[in-house]
Amino acid sequence: MQQPALLFLTDWDGTITEHDTLSLVAPTDTQVQDGKNTFAYYENMYQETMSKFKDDYGPIDSENTLREYIGDVLKAEKITLNKIIEDGLFQGIRGDELRSRVSQVAFRPGWDQIQAWICAHTPCDCVHAYIISINWSRQFIHEALLLNTKEKQGVDCNTTGFEGILANEVEECTGICTGRIVGPNGAPPLLTGIDKLNIFRDIRSQYVKEPITLYLGDSVPDLLCLLEADVAIIMGNNPSLLKALDDSGLSLCMRTIANLRDVVQHGNLPDQTMLVRTNTWCQVMEIITVLTDNIDALCTLRAKRRT
Template sequence: MQSLQLNVNASSSALPLILIDFDQTITTQDTISPLGKFGVSYTHNPKPWSYFVDSYLEEYRQHRDHLPDLPKGDFKAFVKQLDSYQPIEKASQVRVSQHKVFEGLTRHTLTQQASTLRADYLQPGVIHTLQAYKDQVRIVSLNWSKDWIQGFLQELDVPKHHIFSNDLEFDAASGKCTGNILPAIVTAGDKQRAIDTFRQHYKTIYIGDSLGDIEALVEADVGIIIGNDPSLINALNDFGHSIEQNISQPSTLYCVNDWDQINHLLRRHQ
């Protein structure tokens, strides 16, 4: 896993780090699919993007259908089961790498393409909210490209060492992508191991949207769920975690509808 750069500037060293999932938290929908489709189109790949999606989903279903039943109320076993999808996620990345979906792309091309999607994909209010906390923000994501993420967040000027995700490999001489994906954050477990390192040094606020964020949301000093993913909400309820929807009330775990509400919570917890 990539080395964790934990530094914030001196003026913000006493403030909590704001750890944020990317896809469907900062964005309204998943961006790996448009990233993959762009790669396939750019490289004129003989395999359609649907081939990679269908292969992943088939392996995912097979794994899911063979998972054992868990003891009721065993949160650690539940989290471990989420982490058991690691071979499926890695196989998907290997498949994309082997078929050279991103070969020849430059970093600039990736950021520029992502930038063109900002208006359609960014959550309303997210950039405005995070502008005041740029030094505290860390992105922790299963996305495949840091340049892609930077393209969406160009107004925040998030440095690469503040993005903890997988990344594409580039040839140093040509500056072009080799086509390989470099794995770093493959599962929810990988994400949590990165977050645990942060938590050794700083108070943390974690913002996420889905079941893969459940451990991070629970373990953070303050967890903020955006949206109403039934699988996440039901799992939290099953494990006895109280979710506060009134942002004016004190809590360590909130569920909100939008980034305006997140803005309110961040101001309170500084």
């Protein structure tokens, strides 16, 4: 496997896209079989379960408490998913019907430029790119990216540029959904930030020489990956994520793009993650340019720091 100098890792929902896309993956009311609950029923269940869990958990006033919270939330996350599987929300529905709404995915401004860059630079130029998502359909994500490339760039191809899309999948048998939701390669479903962090570390461990890691996310489940990366980009203004950063004191680590550029160009790579918040992928492209223009120096500095 070619050794990358830059490992590009990103969330999907709310990061690449403007909104959560689970409602586009879930069966429509007309697709739901008679006598079964609609997707809205499970959305309400999830909101109530998570709200009660947060109220019972108590204050999150440090990084350690935040990390514990992200790990403990697994029990609450499982309640809704297990109910969806038990009730058979997806059971008997054709898989291609679940992916029929990929054209409705709204991408954040500037994503087209980034996807073109990924396709042009991975993996031949020592850049490897992955999506890590707790979304329910890897295939939905794949098809949405391909369609966007075709519509926005006029390129009809069978590659997204990503070396891997690590996400859950609605299980199918001969094109018909069984009702189960499984994780990558049939593993248990990805549900929490702990699951995402384990995937992050598994990907990074594939390379003998650890690359400079860039992670992008928009929500609390992304926090552990954000804090693990060399450079972390928080996309947008998710109130829950920003509050978690403030309450735990991590907002003090935030940098501007200008400050990040100054740190990198002067040959400094701090021990802690460099956190930057952006609103568009155009701003992310600025950060990528800074990193790739100085990648050799950054890799050398990081190697020295860890010996």
